[in-house]
Amino acid sequence: MSGPYRDLRYVRLATSDLKKAADFATDLVGLQEFARDGQRAYFRSDARAYSLCFSAAEKGDAVALTVARDEDLTAMAERLRAEGFSVSEFDQAACAARKIKKGIATSAPNGVAVELVWRPLTSGWRYHGPRDAGITEISSVSLACTDIAANEDFWTRVLCGAVSDWAGDAAYIRIDGAHHRIALYPSARDGILGVDFAVESINNVMQNHYFLQARQLPIVHGPGRQPASEKIFVATRGPGDVLFSYSTGMSEAAPERTPRQFPDTALSHCAWGSPTNEPEFSGA
Amino acid sequence: MIELKDVVYCRLGTRDLEGAVWFAQNILGLEVSEHRKGAVHFKSDSRDHTLCYFEGDPEDQVTAFELGSSADLHAAAATLEGLKQEVYYGTREECEARHVREFIRFRDPTGNSIEFVVRPAFSGQRYHGTRDAGITGFSHVGLCSSDLERDEKFWTTVCNARVSDRIGDAPLMRLGSIHHTIALFPYHKAGIQHINHQVESTDDIQRSTNFIRDRQINITFGPGRHPTSSAQFLYFSGPDGMTFEYSTGVCEIHDEPLWRDRQFAFEPVGFCHWGAKPNIAAFED
Numbered sequence: 159m160s161g162p163y164r165d166l167r168y169v170r171l172a173t174s175d176l177k178k179a180a181d182f183a184t185d186l187v188g189l190q191e192f193a194r195d196g197q198r199a200y201f202r203s204d205a206r207a208y209s210l211c212f213s214a215a216e217k218g219d220a221v222a223l224t225v226a227r228d229e230d231l232t233a234m235a236e237r238l239r240a241e242g243f244s245v246s247e248f249d250q251a252a253c254a255a256r257k258i259k260k261g262i263a264t265s266a267p268n269g270v271a272v273e274l275v276w277r278p279l280t281s282g283w284r285y286h287g288p289r290d291a292g293i294t295e296i297s298s299v300s301l302a303c304t305d306i307a308a309n310e311d312f313w314t315r316v317l318c319g320a321v322s323d324w325a326g327d328a329a330y331i332r333i334d335g336a337h338h339r340i341a342l343y344p345s346a347r348d349g350i351l352g353v354d355f356a357v358e359s360i361n362n363v364m365q366n367h368y369f370l371q372a373r374q375l376p377i378v379h380g381p382g383r384q385p386a387s388e389k390i391f392v393a394t395r396g397p398g399d400v401l402f403s404y405s406t407g408m409s410e411a412a413p414e415r416t417p418r419q420f421p422d423t424a425l426s427h428c429a430w431g432s433p434t435n436e437p438e439f440s441g442a
Numbered sequence: 443m444i445e446l447k448d449v450v451y452c453r454l455g456t457r458d459l460e461g462a463v464w465f466a467q468n469i470l471g472l473e474v475s476e477h478r479k480g481a482v483h484f485k486s487d488s489r490d491h492t493l494c495y496f497e498g499d500p501e502d503q504v505t506a507f508e509l510g511s512s513a514d515l516h517a518a519a520a521t522l523e524g525l526k527q528e529v530y531y532g533t534r535e536e537c538e539a540r541h542v543r544e545f546i547r548f549r550d551p552t553g554n555s556i557e558f559v560v561r562p563a564f565s566g567q568r569y570h571g572t573r574d575a576g577i578t579g580f581s582h583v584g585l586c587s588s589d590l591e592r593d594e595k596f597w598t599t600v601c602n603a604r605v606s607d608r609i610g611d612a613p614l615m616r617l618g619s620i621h622h623t624i625a626l627f628p629y630h631k632a633g634i635q636h637i638n639h640q641v642e643s644t645d646d647i648q649r650s651t652n653f654i655r656d657r658q659i660n661i662t663f664g665p666g667r668h669p670t671s672s673a674q675f676l677y678f679s680g681p682d683g684m685t686f687e688y689s690t691g692v693c694e695i696h697d698e699p700l701w702r703d704r705q706f707a708f709e710p711v712g713f714c715h716w717g718a719k720p721n722i723a724a725f726e727d
Contacts, residue, residue: 360644360674361667368717373541381648381665390644430645432651 161318162230166339167222167278169299169353170211171398179212179397186373187355187402188291192281198255203355207257207279209296210353219350220271221299223333224278231262234274238264240314268301272317292362293355298338300352302345302438308333309342322411323386326422326441330386332411338389343438348420351438352393352401359406360390361395366404367392379439382428386420444518444601446617447508450562450623451491452637454684455498461496462681467675469659470686471575475565478539484548486639490541490563498528500682503634505583508559512544515560521600551596552588553632576646577639582622584636586629586724593626606695607670610708614670619694621671627724636677636685637722643690647674650688654678662721666714670706677722685722
């Protein structure tokens, strides 16, 4: 079982400089601004109203998963409380700020808020970014965890995600038809490690690679291929030290297959041997 | 018309044979097929050999093409002599060294040393490289040209090459269905501009990028993708400044009558549609 979820809906990142973060999202990542007020800026990568939100209103970062039915919210709230996690239900203002009908929030062991949302807003318009970055959707989010075991237990046993594979102790968690939407990495810190946007093809990954390079942005990992999911990727660093990456070719979920254990080496994070200074991708 | 079947090998003179052999094996990933006195042959596919380094002048560079028969070879020699090109007939020993039945050598209008050969040897052994570079075979050459229009005419009217596309005035020409087997690039003197080996996949291009960079070998262009042939590529420098290329995914042209040669810009965007910029003299204005 991999939970009652429809998709990875959005990622919300706290920022103290909304304008700078918003400029990064549009001018560099290539996302399309959906809406902005004094507190929050929303960005589109696909048919959703938004998949990334920069917020000056919230202190912490959040990851949201969509559930299919109202009852799923009730059931998950009960389940979380039974496991000893505190659960809050969003009031009308909180739902409006998230552009959802209804939702609940809890906190993962690494301190990232996990929001379960019902009836999130879809835009009737297709995504059209300011440049041709080739983005097709938000693909996955990676989380840095000081206590990897507690976080894996939370995302699997409590939230009903399933491990697709491990690279060392890093765990790729699936919640829908994709190899993973959540990637958990053992780390010296807690929080959101990165946000990954799917692009059409390797052409877009490499074009974005040269685009970032030409703008003097650090290439922190890649161009590379993640052996477990087979996705081709390139990553840079954005506001708040969060990694922003483009990827293509992530394999589909294979629930019948036993999760594979890849060795705890850098080559388990990039089969092409691209150099990286990120400890999360460097192996033991 | 001289009917060329395929490009079969390159021969490169070098003053440091040992160094060139080390590079060909350990960096390029070729397999030594034969050591001869003063020369080493390399395999990249099921042919006997596709590259030879020999002790000699680094400017002594030869590209060889296969012809269908001995009669074709002699007809070609007569055609070239009719064009006032000096034709040299290979001796028995030279044929043996090249593993061909017969060959002639001449210079193209720019002065590139070209051999036409008959019955080049295949080998029963498959290629097994020193490192896993994913090479599937020697595929094409870039030749320097001091007059692109004149040389294009030679390769397309005296010989059977067809222009698939042009980057500026540089023609990419096919002999069979593969997008190009011979490409001409502007340069002030004769020589091989680059030697291409095909690799299996994107992974091979990108793994080699990191492998080659880690070994401090100069990457001159890429990783990138040619908008002309759609091939993903990597160019890097070898012994005596020779440019080697790996590529994968070159397109094929099967519908000869329907294909229209396209004009691309002689600018970085004409060479790469990922945004890589060449650091190769013959690819720059």
